[in-house]
Amino acid sequence: MIDYPTLKILWWLLVGVLLVGFAIMDGHDMGVGTLLPFVGQGDDERRVVINTVGPHWDGNQVWFITGGGAIFAAWPLVYATAFSGFYWAMLAVLWALFFRPVGFDYRSKVHNATWRSTWDWGLFIGGAVPPLIFGVAFGNLLQGVPFGFDDYLISTYTGTFWQLLNPFALLAGVVSSAMITMHGGMYLAHRTEGAIQQRAVWGAVGAAGLMVVAFIGAGLWLKFGSIEGYVITSAIDPGALPDPLAKTVARSADAWWRNYRAQPLLWSLPLLGIAGALIAAALVAARHTLSAFVASALAIVGVIGTAGAAMFPFVMPSSTQPNASLTVWDSASSHLTLGLMFWATLIFMPLIVFYTSWAYRVMRGKVTLAHIRANEHTAY
Amino acid sequence: MISEQLVDLSRLQFAATAMYHFLFVPLTLGMVWLLVIMESVYVMTGLVIWKDMTRFWGKLFGINFALGVTTGITLEFQFGTNWAYYSHYVGDIFGAPLAIEGLMAFFLESTFIGLFFFGWDRLKQTQHLMVTVLMAVGTNLSALWILIANGWMQNPVGAEFSYQTMRMEMTDFWAVVFNPDAQAKFVHTVSAGYVTGAMFVLSVSSWYLLRGRDIEFAKRSFRVASAFGLASVLSVIVLGDESGYTVGEAQQTKLAAIEAMWETEPAPASFNVIAGINEAEQKNDWAVEIPWVMGLIGTRSVTKQIPGIHEIKAKNRERIVNGITAVIALETLRKHRDDVVAKRVLEATKGDLGFGLLLKKYTTDVRQATPAMIDQAMHDTVPRVTPMFWSFRIMVGLGFAMLLLFGLSFWATLKGEFQTRPWLLRAAVLMLPAPWIACELGWVVAEYGRQPWTIYGVLPTHMSVSTLSVNSLYGSLAGFIGFYTVLLVVEVYLMQKFARQGPGSLGTGRYQFEPAHA
Numbered sequence: 061m062i063d064y065p066t067l068k069i070l071w072w073l074l075v076g077v078l079l080v081g082f083a084i085m086d087g088h089d090m091g092v093g094t095l096l097p098f099v100g101q102g103d104d105e106r107r108v109v110i111n112t113v114g115p116h117w118d119g120n121q122v123w124f125i126t127g128g129g130a131i132f133a134a135w136p137l138v139y140a141t142a143f144s145g146f147y148w149a150m151l152a153v154l155w156a157l158f159f160r161p162v163g164f165d166y167r168s169k170v171h172n173a174t175w176r177s178t179w180d181w182g183l184f185i186g187g188a189v190p191p192l193i194f195g196v197a198f199g200n201l202l203q204g205v206p207f208g209f210d211d212y213l214i215s216t217y218t219g220t221f222w223q224l225l226n227p228f229a230l231l232a233g234v235v236s237s238a239m240i241t242m243h244g245g246m247y248l249a250h251r252t253e254g255a256i257q258q259r260a261v262w263g264a265v266g267a268a269g270l271m272v273v274a275f276i277g278a279g280l281w282l283k284f285g286s287i288e289g290y291v292i293t294s295a296i297d298p299g300a301l302p303d304p305l306a307k308t309v310a311r312s313a314d315a316w317w318r319n320y321r322a323q324p325l326l327w328s329l330p331l332l333g334i335a336g337a338l339i340a341a342a343l344v345a346a347r348h349t350l351s352a353f354v355a356s357a358l359a360i361v362g363v364i365g366t367a368g369a370a371m372f373p374f375v376m377p378s379s380t381q382p383n384a385s386l387t388v389w390d391s392a393s394s395h396l397t398l399g400l401m402f403w404a405t406l407i408f409m410p411l412i413v414f415y416t417s418w419a420y421r422v423m424r425g426k427v428t429l430a431h432i433r434a435n436e437h438t439a440y
Numbered sequence: 441m442i443s444e445q446l447v448d449l450s451r452l453q454f455a456a457t458a459m460y461h462f463l464f465v466p467l468t469l470g471m472v473w474l475l476v477i478m479e480s481v482y483v484m485t486g487l488v489i490w491k492d493m494t495r496f497w498g499k500l501f502g503i504n505f506a507l508g509v510t511t512g513i514t515l516e517f518q519f520g521t522n523w524a525y526y527s528h529y530v531g532d533i534f535g536a537p538l539a540i541e542g543l544m545a546f547f548l549e550s551t552f553i554g555l556f557f558f559g560w561d562r563l564k565q566t567q568h569l570m571v572t573v574l575m576a577v578g579t580n581l582s583a584l585w586i587l588i589a590n591g592w593m594q595n596p597v598g599a600e601f602s603y604q605t606m607r608m609e610m611t612d613f614w615a616v617v618f619n620p621d622a623q624a625k626f627v628h629t630v631s632a633g634y635v636t637g638a639m640f641v642l643s644v645s646s647w648y649l650l651r652g653r654d655i656e657f658a659k660r661s662f663r664v665a666s667a668f669g670l671a672s673v674l675s676v677i678v679l680g681d682e683s684g685y686t687v688g689e690a691q692q693t694k695l696a697a698i699e700a701m702w703e704t705e706p707a708p709a710s711f712n713v714i715a716g717i718n719e720a721e722q723k724n725d726w727a728v729e730i731p732w733v734m735g736l737i738g739t740r741s742v743t744k745q746i747p748g749i750h751e752i753k754a755k756n757r758e759r760i761v762n763g764i765t766a767v768i769a770l771e772t773l774r775k776h777r778d779d780v781v782a783k784r785v786l787e788a789t790k791g792d793l794g795f796g797l798l799l800k801k802y803t804t805d806v807r808q809a810t811p812a813m814i815d816q817a818m819h820d821t822v823p824r825v826t827p828m829f830w831s832f833r834i835m836v837g838l839g840f841a842m843l844l845l846f847g848l849s850f851w852a853t854l855k856g857e858f859q860t861r862p863w864l865l866r867a868a869v870l871m872l873p874a875p876w877i878a879c880e881l882g883w884v885v886a887e888y889g890r891q892p893w894t895i896y897g898v899l900p901t902h903m904s905v906s907t908l909s910v911n912s913l914y915g916s917l918a919g920f921i922g923f924y925t926v927l928l929v930v931e932v933y934l935m936q937k938f939a940r941q942g943p944g945s946l947g948t949g950r951y952q953f954e955p956a957h958a
Contacts, residue, residue, distance in 0.1 A: 115554030118509065122550045126542030128516050133539040136531020136607070143520025143527070144906035151916055154517045158510050158923055162930065165506035169934055211774040213606040214525050216907045301604040393532045394602075394609040401536055408543035412551075419551050422562050437947040438560070 065298030067398040071134045082123035089113035091244015093187020099259040112251035114440040137391040145217035156189035195236025199229030204379030238271035250349035268341040289315025290377040304390045309382040316370040333362030449913035464508035470637020472576040496943040526904035541585035549578025591622025595688035631675040636875035638669030646868035666849035690896035694889040697828040704748040708735020756821040763796025794898040823891045835881040
């Protein structure tokens with residue numbers, strides 16, 4: 061069996077993989093949803109846009125659901141604290157997600173313009189709101205979240221919903237939204253042709269530019285603004301039983317830069333985020349759509365990796381009771397559960413990647429107006 | 441102290457959203473196998489009508505599936521949003537089957553459902569059938585893992601409490617997986633789903649037959665549904681919850697409540713068919729009894745006793761008193777992690793820790809617990825009898841009514857003369873809601889019957905909630921009611937629209953009432 065400290069780190073990596081997987085897979089259909097009202101003009105065009113993700117959005121959404129389940133199993137205390145603390149933000153994500161299964165499946169089942177355009181905006185909400193909120197959440201994690209524990213480890217969030225919408229967090233939200241829109245645009249450009257493709261390319265390039273600017277802006281703000289990071293000041297025993305109240309934590313201006321100073325190789329992550337987006341924009345403009353999609357996926361790895369690497373080993377720092385901050389070391393599940401879940405993931409993840417790829421291969425090729433018109437009753 | 445209102449509202453929200461989710465899940469579980477059967481016949485015979493059946497029923501399946509997915513996400517969220525302490529306290533065990541469900545089952549069904557709908561022209565016949573089968577396997581595996589998680593809430597095996605991490609930790613994964621409660625629940629629940637799918641197809645097909653439209657299509661559908669439904673309803677009744685009955689204390693309490701068995705009778709106990717339950721005085725004013733039967737069902741013997749509610753409560757009172765010691769030891773240990781005496785005391789009493797925590801409903805400091813509070817907590821350990829008693833009886837009654845209906849329907853199809861029996865077709869149409877009512881009542885029996893615990897004997901419900909404001913709960917509840925009402929209206933509208941249109945909605949030109957092409 062793998063030792064406990066290693067498993068704790070492996071699970072930090074695996075949660076990262078699941079988040080990145082979610083952003084790449086569900087991200088591209090959320091991006092398509094965000095672009096839907098703008099890229100598709102008229103019902104047929106919108107049906108083309110929707111059908112590029114029609115066969116896949118449901119499978120992609122499982123990245124999110126499994127990611128949630130994995131955090132529940134691997135970091136129960138994080139799951140409990142984040143979901144209850146960010147109560148209204150989480151409900152907003154949930155309710156936005158409601159629009160997707162029903163929107164995709166029900167939209168084209170009734171011939172009525174109002175019905176259809178209502179669901180189109182529903183799909184827009186379902187695509188645009190979750191990435192925005194997740195970005196805002198990351199922005200708050202970087203600043204610390206007001207929560208604490210009592211002796212029973214009952215967590216209490218002491219902030220308000222509106223506190224979450226501070227300027228830095230909103231900027232992080234812009235990074236996330238632009239990133240997902242960019243990625244959706246790349247995908248849409250790959251699966252469509254003609255005027256729809258042209259508009260998707262504009263959307264993708266614009267979003268890529270916005271993302272790069274906002275991402276660099278957030279980095280500068282973190283460096284030169286007044287945002288403090290968190291650092292563990294007591295000795296760490298990585299193999300200890302998880303107890304978030306057993307350590308001391310301090311805040312300092314340069315804490316989020318420590319990992320980068322200690323491991324300069326980590327700078328490749330933000331560089332990958334920026335370069336990936338710029339290269340993707342250039343490639344999609346030249347209609348190398350598949351490689352553009354790959355490049356924007358790499359950009360996502362870079363952007364999410366940048367935030368994760370800055371915060372390691374913190375997962376959810378507490379601004380009001382810093383010692384109660386949740387870290388990789390003291391919010392994990394038991395040794396047995398982590399080990400078991402690790403092997404389960406190792407067995408099933410390759411299988412999932414395999415059959416998902418097969419599903420995309422089966423449905424490959426451009427979705428066209430002619431195809432939509434010929435499949436009136438079967439396409440979305 | 442946690443406010444009663446917060447606990448009640450959190451429970452209401454979970455009950456409402458879970459029962460709403462469970463309107464869609466059973467139909468999915470059952471219909472997916474009917475699709476597999478229909479498509480298999482198509483692949484074997486090449487008759488295009490079987491392909492049309494797969495596609496038409498698949499369309500209705502899809503409309504239902506969409507809401508199943510939508511409402512399922514709510515439940516995953518709710519553990520974290522509204523039951524944070526629960527999530528922390530048991531996530532080490534409960535989270536694992538949930539995550540494995542995602543990895544093993546949910547990815548499978550969700551990936552292949554896309555190909556099921558969109559892959560008809562891109563896959564070979566056998567490939568498409570394989571896709572349908574994988575989708576069916578995925579949905580059923582999904583149910584398996586969810587019910588393993590749920591079974592652990594009823595009978596928490598393979599886990600131990602740790603005072604250092606202040607939570608339950610897994611000690612034996614296979615004990616959790618092969619938990620007899622979980623396995624019994626799984627076969628019972630999926631069979632109930634199969635019955636629901638069969639009833640849906642049977643009812644809608646009967647309606648077509650009564651109207652004399654799409655006869656060939658409806659006859660074949662009726663035939664498949666009656667055979668599959670008969671097998672499933674037998675499985676629900678025979679396998680039933682029966683194997684789960686005698687396992688674990690949770691089931692003993694539940695059994696006593698279901699049967700309104702206040703006193704422990706000399707073995708073998710009699711069975712109350714119906715009874716006038718008097719909750720206030722904790723007795724039955726009258727009852728229609730069948731001697732011996734309860735003892736036979738409950739213990740498979742004529743000599744073993746089944747504990748009645750009063751006996752269960754008296755035992756639980758002792759456990760609560762013992763639990764006070766456990767709670768005090770735990771609180772000492774939380775302040776001084778290496779207090780040797782407290783550690784020894786907790787080790788000795790930790791089996792009753794959950795019972796001690798029941799007192800947290802009445803006092804923050806269990807040292808201050810009065811005998812009156814202990815009595816209160818003791819009364820809490822058994823759920824209210826009336827809803828248990830009647831929910832169970834209506835569920836079972838509907839089960840037997842459906843057995844009769846599927847039996848007659850299957851007999852009619854064997855004879856090949858079901859069209860000459862309009863009363864049977866009408867009964868099939870009228871019985872459409874029966875499986876849903878039975879499924880929801882089954883949920884009530886299983887989950888309400890677990891009260892006052894979220895994890896039986898381990899974590900009381902009132903300790904499991906998130907520390908939220910009551911206003912947040914009112915707000916979110918209002919949101920759910922709003923969204924769910926609109927969604928239900930939309931879903932029912934689409935279901936009946938396409939059910940009315942019938943196979944003509946496929947636009948193949950082979951059926952009646954083809955919609956005008958736009």
